Amino acid sequence: MSDFDTVLVVDFGAQYAQLIARRVRECRVRSEIVPASISAEEVRRRAPKGIILSGGPRSVYEPGAYQADPGIFALGIPVLGICYGHQLMAKTLGGDVARAEAGEFGRTAVSGGCGLLFEGLAAEQTAWMSHNDAVVAPPEGFRATAASPASPVAAMEDLERGLFGVQFHPEVAHTPNGLELMKNFLYRACDCLPAWTPTGVIESAIEAIRAKVGDHRVVCGLSGGVDSAVAAALVHRAVGDRLTCIFVDHGLLRAGEAEQVVDTFGGHLSTNLVHIKAADRFLERLAGVEDPERKRKVIGIEFIRVFEEAALEIAGDSGAAPFLVQGTLYPDVIESGGSSGVAARIKTHHNVGGLPDDMTFELIEPLRDLFKDEVRKVGEELGLPEEIVWRQPFPGPGLAVRILGEVTPERLEMVRAADAIVVGELHRAGLSRRIWQSFAVLLPVRTVGVMGDERTYGNVVAVRAVESEDAMTADWARIPAEVLDTIAGRIVAEVPGVNRVVYDISSKPPATIEWE
16 A cells, blocks of 8 residues: 555654554554654655654653654654654754653643644644653754743744654644644645545555456455455455455354354355354364463464365365455554564464464455554445444454463353353443443453352353454443443353353553453
8 A cells, every 4th residue: 555645653652653643544644653763764765755753751861762863854754753752853953852840741731833733723722741851942943833831842843854843742632633733744744645545545455456466366264353354345346256255163253153254244245255164173273272372373373274275175276376365454463563563562463473484375464554443434435234344343363362271162152151141231231332342251260159059169251341443542341330230140140150250440551452
């Protein structure tokens, strides 16, 4: 998708780096997160229309603090520094950064707003601040374009070089006109075209798929989730009946899901669908495996082996299909360590870091640049039905990562039954669309209980429900107490072996959405 104007977001360890990237995309401009270590030469090679330096948790004067290649500021590419990025730009180019007399946190009045970033906006603004240091004197060639009570240079610009900085966070909703300020940078300073739309993404993806595939056949790993469905629809639009979707029932799906996938996709995607029942095979490979990273790798490798075998049968004498479609998303890449080493590895997604080195397929990942909400918009644009587009996210390793410890048939049935109760009761309460993801987790502990006046020593189920926009951050869902009471009561009464239910009230960060 390199034919779109792109803005690089340089990540200096900010909690908001992903949010900056998303806000750029809301302005219909493609964004890409890159590490703080990126060189000016690498930036030149990528040829972005603009660069945004993110905030960060440290002082620019701390030993070991992130630095930027000074050459980035001499490339002639517009740069916007935000908070730490603003201070780093000032320090690198000869300005003065010092400890402010008083830090500014939360909503702060910004006055005297002028210059390119503030075009069309009032001189007095409310902005969200979070800093102890401040730029007290801008570098030579810059002028201050806004001030706040503790920041004499709350914004600055050097129009000749296309360099801009703001002490506040325009990417957060608490800065009411922040998106308009970012549009001024993207459209006026960078001259970006707002072409990053569902239609534009579809057209670009189809063109790229056709150029890569040529006349070859393609197989798609169809899980039943929105990601693989949209990926399959995109590829089908590009190559037609040369696509065969392979649905592998690994025995780790939710209650009734295998039947639903075959029925739904057989009816709505006019493509070849092969259903492979491989539950025994996956359970055999998972026997004795407790480490979550190992589980993901085992499942990822086995998926590829199943696809390779199925592709050989599909191709027959004509040779195996050389291309495999996967619904990999941008958050998958980031959490698995990033395409450019941007982030620490949080967990290996089975379709990113869990793939075998010797697989015979060449991957096609048309959604690799997209966040989940963008995928849903693309799915709607492609005409996929609502029950596909708005399905809750479900991990590729399925219930294997919702069982802490070894995966056995008995434990699978336990978590599957509990999960069905969670999902069913939240749907009955009208909460499904509000909640990003909801499920049950079987914990590797047992507790004492009393059931029927007798002592029990049973299993514990954790209920997890979160609200989110893109899975990069999430907050635990405030489910009404009476709904939680019903869920807990049904799980204990209907799932043999469970005598305790707990509700997870952890947000992301510090926790992840899934437990493994």
